[in-house]
Amino acid sequence: MQKSELKKFSLCEWITQYFLPNFYSNLNTNGYNNMFEFLNEFDQSPHNMSFFLTENCPSKLNISVIDDLAEDLQSNLKLCYKIESNLFYFEWILSLFEPLFYCLLTLFLLPSLVVFMLYASSFFLYITQHWSKLKNAYNAHDIWQASFKSISVFWETTSAIWHGHEIIGLENIPDTGPGLLVYYHAAMPIDYYYVHSKIILYKNRRMKVVADRFLFKVPGLASLLEAFEVTPGSLETCVNLLKKGSILSISPGGVREALFSDHNYEIIWGSRCGFAKVAQEAKAPIIPMFTENSREALRSLPFFRKFFRYIYEKTRLPLVPIYGVFPVKLRTYIGEPIPYDESRTPEELKQLTKERIEELINKHQRLPGSIFQGLLDRVRSKNYKKD
Numbered sequence: 001m002q003k004s005e006l007k008k009f010s011l012c013e014w015i016t017q018y019f020l021p022n023f024y025s026n027l028n029t030n031g032y033n034n035m036f037e038f039l040n041e042f043d044q045s046p047h048n049m050s051f052f053l054t055e056n057c058p059s060k061l062n063i064s065v066i067d068d069l070a071e072d073l074q075s076n077l078k079l080c081y082k083i084e085s086n087l088f089y090f091e092w093i094l095s096l097f098e099p100l101f102y103c104l105l106t107l108f109l110l111p112s113l114v115v116f117m118l119y120a121s122s123f124f125l126y127i128t129q130h131w132s133k134l135k136n137a138y139n140a141h142d143i144w145q146a147s148f149k150s151i152s153v154f155w156e157t158t159s160a161i162w163h164g165h166e167i168i169g170l171e172n173i174p175d176t177g178p179g180l181l182v183y184y185h186a187a188m189p190i191d192y193y194y195v196h197s198k199i200i201l202y203k204n205r206r207m208k209v210v211a212d213r214f215l216f217k218v219p220g221l222a223s224l225l226e227a228f229e230v231t232p233g234s235l236e237t238c239v240n241l242l243k244k245g246s247i248l249s250i251s252p253g254g255v256r257e258a259l260f261s262d263h264n265y266e267i268i269w270g271s272r273c274g275f276a277k278v279a280q281e282a283k284a285p286i287i288p289m290f291t292e293n294s295r296e297a298l299r300s301l302p303f304f305r306k307f308f309r310y311i312y313e314k315t316r317l318p319l320v321p322i323y324g325v326f327p328v329k330l331r332t333y334i335g336e337p338i339p340y341d342e343s344r345t346p347e348e349l350k351q352l353t354k355e356r357i358e359e360l361i362n363k364h365q366r367l368p369g370s371i372f373q374g375l376l377d378r379v380r381s382k383n384y385k386k387d
Helices: 011-019 021-025 035-041 046-056 063-129 131-139 143-163 190-203 213-217 222-227 235-243 254-260 274-282 305-315 346-364 371-376
Strands: 166-168 179-183 207-210 247-250 286-292 298-300 322-324 331-334
Touching: 143 190, 143 222, 166 190, 179 274, 179 346, 190 207, 190 247, 190 286, 190 331, 235 247, 235 274, 254 298, 254 305, 274 286, 274 346, 286 346, 331 346
Parallel strands: 166 331, 179 247, 179 286, 207 247
Antiparallel strands: 286 331, 298 322
C-alpha cells in the first residue's frame, strides 16, 4: 500500500504539531496540506528535510543538529506511517466484523433478559402469595402494620430468590410467651433479616431486637429501627420485654464477632454474659440459632485485621470493609430451646448456649467455609427433615 493511499489518521499530525509547532504551522505556507505530502517529497533525501528545517526553525541551530533532527524526524514519522497503516487495517477489520459482534452480543444478552424475566415473575408470585395478609392489614386501616408486613414480604422474597433461604426448626419459636433468640453474628446479619421476616409472616409474631448503640447514630435508619423495634438493650429493659411475653433476639458477639470472626465461624463473645443474666432473671428459655454459609454471603476484609481490631477496641468504630452479597445457599437452623433452670448461674448458661450454637455450626457448616461450595449448595440437595 502506497503512502498516498493511506487513510489519513491524526497520529503523525499530532506528533509533529505537539513537538514542532513552528515547523507544523509553516507546512501550508510552503505548499503542503499535511505531513503525508511533505514526507512523500522528502522520503529519500534527509538533506532536503534539513534545508526545510533550517528555513523554518525560529532560531539558527548548528547544521549538525539540524541534520540529526531531520534524520530522527524522518525515521520516526516513517514509524508513524507503519502504525497508521496497522490502525487502518484494524479499523477495516473491525468494521468488517462489527455486524457479527453485535449479533453475538445480542445472542448472549437475550438469555440474560429471559433470566431477568424469570426472576421478575418469581418476585411477583412471591408477593401475591402473601397478598391476603397485606390486604387484611391495609383493610384494617393499620398503615404501619401493613407497611411493616410489606417490608417483610420484600425480605422474604429476596431471601428466596437470591439465597434460596430455608429455615429449619421454625417450630422451636413459641407461638406465645417469651423467648430469647441467641444467634451467631455474620459480617452483615442478612440471615437474621430473613428469619425476622419469616417469623412475622409465618408465626405472626414480632421480635424485639437488641443492637449495638452505634447503629442508632447512623443517619436515615430511624424509621427502620422503629419498625423492627430495635433497642440498645439495658438489662432492665430486656428483662421487662421478656416478662411481658415478647420474643427478644440478641447476638452476644455483636459487631466484634461480625468484623473479626472469619470463614472458620469462631464465636467471639469474650466475657459477655448479660444475655444469660436477662434470661435467668426473666425466667425465659434461650433459643440458639445459626445460619449455614452466612459468612460466605458477605465477608469482612481479611487484611490488616490487627490494625482494624486495635482501632475498633479504642474507638468502637467498625471500619473493616465488607464485601460480597454472594448468592450462596443459606439455611437457618433454630435449635431446641434451653429451658429456664434456676440452679444455673449466668456463666453456666452462657457456656451452655455457646456450646449449643457450636454444635449447630459443627453439624451443619462446612469448615472452613467456601464461597464456591456455598454457590454449589444452591443446586445440591441436603438430607434433612424439612419443617
